[in-house]
Amino acid sequence: MPEAKIIPLNSVDPQLVEDLLDRAFEPGRHKRTAYKVREGTDWLPALSYAALDEEDMLAGTIQCWPVALTDPKARRFPMIMVGPVAVLPQLQQQGYGKALMAACLGSIEPEAPLPQVMIGDAEYYGRFWGFTAEYTQDWSLPGPYDPARLLVRCDNPAVLPRVGTLGPWRS
Numbered sequence: 001m002p003e004a005k006i007i008p009l010n011s012v013d014p015q016l017v018e019d020l021l022d023r024a025f026e027p028g029r030h031k032r033t034a035y036k037v038r039e040g041t042d043w044l045p046a047l048s049y050a051a052l053d054e055e056d057m058l059a060g061t062i063q064c065w066p067v068a069l070t071d072p073k074a075r076r077f078p079m080i081m082v083g084p085v086a087v088l089p090q091l092q093q094q095g096y097g098k099a100l101m102a103a104c105l106g107s108i109e110p111e112a113p114l115p116q117v118m119i120g121d122a123e124y125y126g127r128f129w130g131f132t133a134e135y136t137q138d139w140s141l142p143g144p145y146d147p148a149r150l151l152v153r154c155d156n157p158a159v160l161p162r163v164g165t166l167g168p169w170r171s
């Protein structure tokens, strides 16, 4: 299995990142609900990475975004939205996805980590990283989604609001 070289995403040409996302996802990816959740925010440079293959070509990317869960009393709970995680189709199943997730999650402030949310396969993100849909079933998103794919990862799930709407973080 090749060793992934992980570099900060802000050292990569943004157009190359967009091209990679076009190849990893279906056309119309911009209409996905995940894009609405983070609408108007910029990805977080300290938590966003690229993976390079053995020839130093772009193999995959991960981006994180500042979002908030707003509870019925209008209290806002800041969270980190993880994704998209994308690996070029021909390079999948070679460890790049795991290397990107490890870099990202390993960069989160260990003293006061914000909960991390994502829309993805519970099988992959649960098995390797401890994400779960268990606490998100009464949350809502600004668009259609499969509740089984709305995942959260948090040191202490007791701090998570049971009910809330996920949207962009705006200060």
Ligand SMILES: CC(C)(COP(=O)(O)OP(=O)(O)OC[C@H]1O[C@@H](n2cnc3c(N)ncnc32)[C@H](O)[C@@H]1OP(=O)(O)O)[C@@H](O)C(=O)NCCC(=O)NCCS
Pocket: 024, 025, 083, 084, 085, 086, 087, 088, 091, 092, 093, 094, 095, 096, 097, 098, 099, 119, 120, 121, 123, 124
């Ligand atoms: C999902 C994705 C990022 C995984 O990256 P990857 O580099 O292919 O995965 P890795 O090589 O790091 O991990 C491989 C392991 O994960 C498992 N795996 C990969 N994708 C999986 C999925 N969607 N569901 C369940 N398990 C999965 C493999 O079976 C393998 O397990 P093993 O180690 O027991 O053999 C990649 O397949 C991808 O870009 N997919 C298209 C875009 C997408 O759907 N992104 C996720 C939503 S944001």
